[in-house]
Amino acid sequence: MRDNASGKVLLSNIEFIPGYAITRHLGLVQGSTVRAKNIGRDMMAGLKNIVGGELKGYTELLNESRQEAIDRMAQQADAIGANAVINIRFSTSNITAGASELLAYGTAVVLEQRS
Amino acid sequence: MEGLIKLVIFVLLVLTGLIVGTILERRHYRSIKKREVELGHILVFTERMPPHQFAGQPFQLVSGSVVVSGDYFKTAAAGLKKIIGGRLTSYESLLDRGRREAILRMKEQAAQFGAQAIFNVRFETSSLNQKRKNGIICAEMLAYGTALKAPPQAANETGFSANKNLR
Numbered sequence: 235m236r237d238n239a240s241g242k243v244l245l246s247n248i249e250f251i252p253g254y255a256i257t258r259h260l261g262l263v264q265g266s267t268v269r270a271k272n273i274g275r276d277m278m279a280g281l282k283n284i285v286g287g288e289l290k291g292y293t294e295l296l297n298e299s300r301q302e303a304i305d306r307m308a309q310q311a312d313a314i315g316a317n318a319v320i321n322i323r324f325s326t327s328n329i330t331a332g333a334s335e336l337l338a339y340g341t342a343v344v345l346e347q348r349s
Numbered sequence: 350m351e352g353l354i355k356l357v358i359f360v361l362l363v364l365t366g367l368i369v370g371t372i373l374e375r376r377h378y379r380s381i382k383k384r385e386v387e388l389g390h391i392l393v394f395t396e397r398m399p400p401h402q403f404a405g406q407p408f409q410l411v412s413g414s415v416v417v418s419g420d421y422f423k424t425a426a427a428g429l430k431k432i433i434g435g436r437l438t439s440y441e442s443l444l445d446r447g448r449r450e451a452i453l454r455m456k457e458q459a460a461q462f463g464a465q466a467i468f469n470v471r472f473e474t475s476s477l478n479q480k481r482k483n484g485i486i487c488a489e490m491l492a493y494g495t496a497l498k499a500p501p502q503a504a505n506e507t508g509f510s511a512n513k514n515l516r
Contacts, residue, residue: 245410246495248397248469253405279418283485284362285369286420286443287377288450292477293416296489300412322410324493326475334477347405 243308244318244345251320254345260316264339265306268329269299296336300324303338316342359421366422374442381449388456392466393494399468402500409462412493413454416477417447419486428484440486448472451492464496 250256271279275291282289304322311319322340329335419427423439430437451472459467473491 244408246408247410247471247493248399248408248495250398251408252399252401252403279487283418283487284365284420285373286366286418286423287370287373288447289416289418289487292487292489293414296414296416300414300491304410322493323471324412324473324491326473326489326491328476334475 242317243311245304245308245322245340246318246320247322247340249321251345253348255348256320256343257346258316258344260311260314260342260344262339263307263310263314263316263319263342264337265303265308265310266335266337267299267302267306268333268335269295270333271295296326296334299334299336300338303336307338307340311340311342314342316344318343318345320345362421363425364422366420366425370420370422374446377446377450381446381453384453385449388453388460391456391459391464393452393456393470394466394468395470397469399466399495399497403466403497404500406498406500408495408497409459409464410493411455411458411462411464411467411496412491413451413456413458414489414491415447415450415454416487416489417443417450419443421485424485443486444474444488444490447488447490448474448492451490455492455494459496462496463498465499467494467496470494 271292275295278291279289307319307322319340319342322338325337325339327335327337419440423443426439427437430439452470455467455470471493473493475489475491477487477489
């Protein structure tokens, strides 16, 4: 995964990271995007349906969108003075045919490495 | 006459799905098995907490995802099987290789980071088209977790050495 926009927020989906102390707890942060598939990708996917398998266009689309959701979450965490987001969860929901919402949420904290 | 043409097209699509789809599936499984051996040194756990040996090690969120789609043959086979119920084997293999591919992509990211283990691995599956008229399934599989670098001590002292035989 490429570095998030702020570049300095640590990300993890574990609750407590051994060897690090949580010195401040700053509450929930979240980021989300709603993305629709475009016609070009949809047509390619329609053709790919004949043989099945991976739909690379959709995989890329969802990866980009999820990265954007993570970036927004990291920016929000950075803005309130956190240096890490822990206990991250992802959620995907199909809002209409052809569009999905990708949500990333977690707890913004200040982490310090124990000496 | 028009109905006959439609039937011929449908049979052709099912046959293409059967022949090309099976070849592609075999090829994909070969590639999955090969990469699973190559990336066997990265350990994957669903444990929520890494053990104390990993204390203070650099960590990173890693994820892998893949969108897989069925074909006309798989859909037709599953449709017939639904009459009597039971295992839909044509979908089982599709979802299985999708999920294994997602795990492999997550492991590739962890390998790039130089990690030894991934903890708290979670899976998520979401369906992408519920309202398509042809009824072909299309789903996204996501695997994510926290990758940690190896502890500084010799790997076998920590008891976290990667087993060479581990697949």
